[in-house]
Amino acid sequence: MVEGARPVTGASPAPDAAGLGRARATGFLVPAMVLILVFLVVPAAWTIYLGVTNYRLTGLAAAHPEVVGLDNYTRALGDERFRTSLLLTLQFVLGSAVIGQAGLGFAIAFALRDRRGPLRRVVEGFVLLSWILPSSVVAFLWIALLDRDAGTLNALLGIPGTAWLLDHPMLSIIVFNTWRGTAFSMMLYAAALENVPRSHLETARLAGASTWQQLRDVVFPRIRGHVLTNLLLISLWTFNDFAPFLITAGGPEQRSEILPVYVYKVALSGGELGFGAAISFVMLLINLVIALVYLRMLGRRKESA
């Protein structure tokens, strides 16, 4: 064997597969690292810092914030308004993301799975449209739809004077967010369903399986990873979604005040930046927990496969 051409032996692959050398490889990494540091790590650290101060938007504490330790956190956890808001957020995530977007998205994708041509394109087109429109436009459309006096919905149903946004604020924003975000789930599930071999579904059909049994025994086991990924993403997006503020502004009487809206009101309208930062950090932790739960389920799936 020629000396010098000795292959690298052992379990680990060659550490420098691209042949860049340590210095140049670092050079390639630095810009990305700097961006992440400046726009992600520093603000996050700043938020954590603010969370332990009494920093305010205006007034004495704006000039000279004092460190107050965990006061903000104990105050938040003891605050009835925070706990209500957390509960509303969970309703919002469960109702509009897990049940609404994922459920409806899957239903549409499954119903259209064998269809080609105009029907499919029209449905997909409309669903996608609700996904790509800017939030402000969409909010205006929904206010116009749900308005008490001149709303389209009341006109269609022939029940003028029904104040949807006042009587059912949570239901309104849940339906709104379902409508808005279904496109993503639909597209993801449509792609996932392509991975289910026809012959598997047909084997189940020949055995006499109903549609529900086919879903349970053939489709879901096959697309479980897609389902978890989808739920992870839409749960996090929905948890942090601020668009409902544009429709109900958290009202009436804070009955649709989900956490992002609550933080906004406390920190920017109320000026309590320190307290707002503390709640933001709590949200970050909740997001982390959600992500970890899903990732664990994904990991378990890989082991069992």
Added chain:
Amino acid sequence: MSAITMRELTKVYPGGVRALDALDLEIADGEFFALLGPSGCGKTTLLRTIAGLEVASAGSVRIGGRDVTNLPPGKRDVAMVFQDYALFPHMTVRDNIAYPLRIKKVDRRSRGSKAADTADELGLSGLLERRPGQLSGGQQQRVALARAMACHPQVFLLDEPLSNLDARLRLEARTFLKRLQRELGVTTVFVTHDQAEALALADRIAVMEGGRIRQVGTPTEVFRRPANTFVAGFIGSTPMNLIDARVHGDELAVAGARLPLPDGAPGQVSDGERLVYGIRPEYLDYSPTAVPGALTGEVVVVENLGSVSLVSLDVPGDHAGASDEAGAGDDSGAGRTSVQVVVPEGGEPEPGDTGWAVPRPGRSLLYRDGNLVTAAAGVPAPRADATVRS
């Protein structure tokens, strides 16, 4: 009793593709039946229509005397093994085999033992707790067969059962499949594009082309007496020699030679008529010296096939396909064509030699407009409804 009867069965896909064209076919109870043809001939559509996975556009399908034309697949009492086996990757072998029983609400204990029994029969007993991904191709196929067997259907449908196996395993699986079918005695229909597979496995074969059946018969009938030139060209590992010929009294002018009329031909043909002469390379005997009643020409190619060689002779005349529209020209022998002969080992000629090929008696055929002229001597003409059991 689970014979399958198809009447006027038609399948037109949206877009106008006519995959099955008013097809009539009867498959006898317990028969091992092959649907054979090139891709796009409708054989898979026919199988799927029997299964109920495709809905017939017209006509009827009866299984065991029961009209199933409009029944969903789950109510037809058929089981199908797909080309990719369609084993559920998240279930163990046991659960896969027991799946149809689970759908039929058989309780866990009895479906478990039923699955184990079926697996035993197919030599899968040690593999019950494995996942399909941990099995070899041949084992996966047997699991798929076991799943089909577990619920005792009236009919087995196999889609290209051997095509996903490598060459050596395929032979093994072929023998296994034939034996299993014989033991179970369940009506079995399989689809294949491989004529050797169809000849080896089936009790009877339907050769299909363009949504129609071109011939139904036993492997022997289909091999020895193809009903038309399509079947003649499709069946056999080396295609049949098809050469333009002309009747001269009680003799036939073929490729510059005079041959006696094949058995059964006298009386069926008229003097001077132009026909196509067909003879399989296996039914020609090669001779290095001149013999009467033989096709003769120069040896151009010698292909070694193992125990035999395939020798191509360059002879005067037209290949049958080449002169379809040139029927008006009387002068045959203007072109050149080749005749292929199977020569046993030891007797191979060298390229450049002159050779003679003698047709074996009773093995040559005549085709008029692509259809067989010579009425069979001793062998009944193949009929669609003839059921032959071995």
